[in-house]
Amino acid sequence: MIAIALQSGSNGNCLYVESGSVKLLFDAGISGLQAQRRLEALGRDIRDVQAVILSHDHSDHVRCAGVFHRKFGLPVLATEKTLAAARRRATLGALGDVATFRAGQTLRFGAVSVETLPTPHDGVDGVAFVVDSGHARLGILTDLGHVFDALGEAVASLDAVFLESNYDPRMLETGPYPLFLQQRIRGPGGHISNYESAELLAQRASSRMKWACLAHLSEQNNEPALARRTHETILRGKLPLHVASRYHPTGPLEL
Numbered sequence: 001m002i003a004i005a006l007q008s009g010s011n012g013n014c015l016y017v018e019s020g021s022v023k024l025l026f027d028a029g030i031s032g033l034q035a036q037r038r039l040e041a042l043g044r045d046i047r048d049v050q051a052v053i054l055s056h057d058h059s060d061h062v063r064c065a066g067v068f069h070r071k072f073g074l075p076v077l078a079t080e081k082t083l084a085a086a087r088r089r090a091t092l093g094a095l096g097d098v099a100t101f102r103a104g105q106t107l108r109f110g111a112v113s114v115e116t117l118p119t120p121h122d123g124v125d126g127v128a129f130v131v132d133s134g135h136a137r138l139g140i141l142t143d144l145g146h147v148f149d150a151l152g153e154a155v156a157s158l159d160a161v162f163l164e165s166n167y168d169p170r171m172l173e174t175g176p177y178p179l180f181l182q183q184r185i186r187g188p189g190g191h192i193s194n195y196e197s198a199e200l201l202a203q204r205a206s207s208r209m210k211w212a213c214l215a216h217l218s219e220q221n222n223e224p225a226l227a228r229r230t231h232e233t234i235l236r237g238k239l240p241l242h243v244a245s246r247y248h249p250t251g252p253l254e255l
């Protein structure tokens, strides 16, 4: 299995995964042109993708789903509530080929299954993902709200993970965000911090985990080097780390 974070952060999320002939996109928060060009630069054709699966209704995840669908013919998969809320937040336009799933349901694409894990994030019906090729399990775990039991269980089962590491608590507290926004981010429906992410990996990642890629970093309340340092301090070399960029593709990462 190969994964590429085409972009990761509140400015737009889109992640590509391939396993054999199965090619999937997770979220459509960057422009169709950007997604196409970034994949092309890495030798991939967006038109070969079988589906774009949406995690939740926030615009950094759904903004361009309509374009992905109309321009490249990609079927869109989302829960009914996510789809309805996404239409309220963004102009998705005509979607001729939408399949809905229930949060918690497992989706199948040939030999690959995609487990959907309901999250307590403050979207209407958010899910995180575990992609299982039959040989390896990849977590796509962002916009988590807080660390919850099923999240720990998922992490313990993985061979690699994109894990939210959204903010540094001190930068959030001393940064430019108004108090209500700070409270939302560190509250139970917001995002998880560098420390929470690192502790989760320290406690739950098993010896089978090959790497962790820190994802959905905040622009204002985090820095890639700081997120990495926090993880290195807590994990003490337990596993290789990558940091997904807000501006360019990260990967291909193999597992």
Ligand SMILES: [Zn+2]
Residues within 6 Å of the ligand: 009, 010, 013, 058, 060, 061, 143, 216
């Ligand atoms: Zn997000």
Ligand SMILES: [Zn+2]
Residues within 6 Å of the ligand: 056, 058, 121, 123, 143
């Ligand atoms: Zn979100």
